[in-house]
Amino acid sequence: MSDDLERLFNFGADDDSENAARRESEAVAPTADTVAGSALERVPGTEVERLPGSDVARVPGTEVDALIGTSVERVPVEGGRVARRLAEKAELEAQKGNKRAPRVPKAPQELGEGAAVAAKPRPKLSVVGVLGELLITAGVVVLMFLGWQIWINDKIVGNEQQHQAAEVSQEWDKGEGLAPAPVDRPDPGPPPTMAAPGNAEVIANVIIPRLGADWVRTLRQGIGVHDVLNQGLGHYPDTQMPGEVGNFAIAGHRTGWGAPLEGIVNLEVGDSIYIETPDGWYRYVYRSHEFVMPTGVEVLEAVPQLPDGTPTDRIITITSCNPPLTAAERIISYGVYDTWYPRAGGPPPEIAGLVQAQAAAAAG
Amino acid sequence: MYGALWRVLPGPWWVRVLILVVAVAAILYALTFWVFPFVNTLIPQGDVTVEGG
Known part of the structure; x- marks a missing residue:
């Protein structure tokens, strides 16, 4: 020693x-x-x-x-x-x-005389030694990759997605003013619906205040992993469009690629889910969670879990993976339509601050 | 390997440390912005949809 x-x-x-x-x-x-x-x-x-x-x-x-x-x-x-x-x-x-x-x-x-001074030979490069150091290095790099995936890349991609949503929102803004809609306002009537766009085209922005004060993601048509889900949220193409009677079903990552739905399990009964389209903002109200196997396609029915049901309500269904970091099950979040806010009338009071901040960010 | 690297580097110890710090920073940058994003596209992940099976 x-x-x-x-x-x-x-x-x-x-x-x-x-x-x-x-x-x-x-x-x-x-x-x-x-x-x-x-x-x-x-x-x-x-x-x-x-x-x-x-x-x-x-x-x-x-x-x-x-x-x-x-x-x-x-x-x-x-x-x-x-x-x-x-x-x-x-x-x-x-x-x-x-x-x-x-x-x-x-x-x-x-x-013998003089042989006393024996400088120890320096350790030479051994195959086992080099191999061991390489393996340790590889292990460290893999751990770094996991950390990068969960902490660094999610932040980077999440910010990009948020920025993208702000730009989309700005595009739709016709300069009607950003003053929030009054709390007491006349019934806006049944919400307008839109035709289904082509694959990977932007349909809407999804705004869920429970997932973060500045949480907003774009919603694209389709559920392709690379062209849609890695960019934000995706809309199951065979389900209804926002505001339509039936089931408006969307999907998003819970881990990786910005992890838009990381906090989906935190939703509480009565939480708002806003869908922003060129026409305005649709408000859905979160109702319940459900956990199903990956094959549980019945959640996408017009009346969820009732293949023969006749739809009378406007439902939103959000699917993501469960448990986090794995794909063994799916977590389903249901909501029901509440009302809508025409763009001309200003954004919903609850998210007026977010909409104004978005406009400022897109302008600046 | 790392011992050999240390002996190969020139200069007094603080110059070697400086060289190594710069090298490690460069490696981390390359990993973060080039290697990891590329590897990420190869990893199957994010089955978040329900599908008939």
Whole structure:
């Protein structure tokens, strides 16, 4: 351990490894005799003794000579302090029955004069070592990808989708003014309906205040993953259009690709679901959740779950995946039509702030 | 591998650290804006619709 530390803290000093190797081999040359025959002097401020006027020093507690500034393995002298301590430790470990007793290094005398300085060879690149490091790196990258998918990309894509919705809303705005519609207003009558557009064309903006004060996503025709759902929400093409009697069914991601419906499970009875079209805003009121298998197409019937039913209500059905991050089941959210706000009359009071902010963002 | 990389890099330790910081930043940028978006398109995900089966 101390060798490692020594090496670690010396890494700046022996950056020129070729040079260091040469110096180390030179350091071997002075023998113990030479040193013993000369008077050693103390290097000021250290415990190191050295040959007068040279860079060769005696490593404390050993009979090893080395160049000052190089790293040497500490080799204990037989009968010396370090060796004695190691031997005691080994004995102690042996008594405990520990098989991994520390190895007592051989004294330099057994290796012959000058062989004492043994710079440990640097560990070479091994196949297992490189493979291990590559695998660890790959694991870290995969974890980073998951984090990116859930936290970073959802934010980026979500912002894009929101911006897109603001632009669409601005396109539909004919400059009728953004003052919110009065709370007490005459019955606007049955809502207008629109013809189904072509695949992936924008139908509406969906605004659900419960999912966030600035939450708005575009709704496109179709349920294609790449051309529709990755851009926002999609409308099941075989179901009714907004405001029509029957079932107006839409789908959206709950995780990934902006996760528009991440908070869908938080909807509470009575929450508003606004559908903004060129004509104005349709208000649906959330009623209940239902959990079905991915094959539960009956939720898309004109009267959900009643294939033979005769529709009299205007229903909205939102499908997403459940549980989050998986696709084992589907979470279904039902709502019923409440009223609509003609564009000329101004946006619904509840979302007037959002509509105004959108207009400001699109203008700015 | 990383040990070898450290030894191959020139200069004193703080220059090496600087080089590595810049390299890591470049790798993170490439992953975030090029590699991950591409991989994301290959991963099947987001079955959110009900379909007859």
